Amino acid sequence: MTQKDLLQMHFDVLNLQVGDQVQITHKVPAFYLGVTYGWNDDMDKYIGKTYQVKEVNENHVGLHEDEHWCWHPACLQVVHRKPKDVTITFGLEEDDITPMFSATVNANTTLIYKNGGDLLCELDFYTVELIFKHMNKLSGKMLLTRGEE
Numbered sequence: 001m002t003q004k005d006l007l008q009m010h011f012d013v014l015n016l017q018v019g020d021q022v023q024i025t026h027k028v029p030a031f032y033l034g035v036t037y038g039w040n041d042d043m044d045k046y047i048g049k050t051y052q053v054k055e056v057n058e059n060h061v062g063l064h065e066d067e068h069w070c071w072h073p074a075c076l077q078v079v080h081r082k083p084k085d086v087t088i089t090f091g092l093e094e095d096d097i098t099p100m101f102s103a104t105v106n107a108n109t110t111l112i113y114k115n116g117g118d119l120l121c122e123l124d125f126y127t128v129e130l131i132f133k134h135m136n137k138l139s140g141k142m143l144l145t146r147g148e149e
Contacts, residue, residue, distance in 0.1 A: 003034035007059060010073035016061060019082030020053045028072040035059050037070045050079050 010033070016022070024046045030038025037060065051063035060070035083106065091100030093115065101120070104111045110128040112120045 007033040007035065007073070011056070014073050014076060014078060016053050016056045016073070016076075016078070017082055018053055018055065020078055021050055021080035022053055022061070022063070022076040023048065023050045023079050024071065024075055025077050026075055028075045032072060032074060035070075035072060037072075039072075039075075040069070043069055 014022075024043075026047060027039050027044070032038075046069075051065045053061060054064040055062035061073060061076060063069075063071060085104055085106040088103045088105065089099035089101065090103070092098065093100050098115060100115050102113050102115070104113075105128065108124065110123045112123070114120055
């Protein structure tokens with residue numbers, strides 16, 4: 001296994017996405033696993049702090065709150081994952097097969113589309129949550145909760 005394979009393994013284990021929250025946990029030796037950057041003593045003050053992921057490249061991670069450094073994946077721990085978008089289809093066309101509507105639900109909004117792509121409305125998450133809570137009371141089933149995949 002090469003150094004590049006081991007570096008990729010760190011990225012695979014973290015499975016970072018833009019918007020995730022990570023904590024910088026410890027120093028990483030200079031040029032660890034063949035990267036072209038090293039740890040700078042000025043980076044020590046970031047240990048233990050949490051930041052939002054801005055970008056993920058093939059050999060480093062960029063953080064929103066810090067524009068100066070490239071962070072090695074080996075020094076990062078995921079603290080909170082950004083909720084993933086969920087797409088729900090509902091209603092049926094006359095053929096009883098094709099969905100009539102689709103809703104894309106993310107952490108902040110829900111976009112409801114007519115089949116074919118026309119946007120019908122945009123709702124904030126809390127309105128959608130109230131609708132589903134009411135539907136849950138009627139049906140006795142949990143249909144959607146915040147952060148659910």
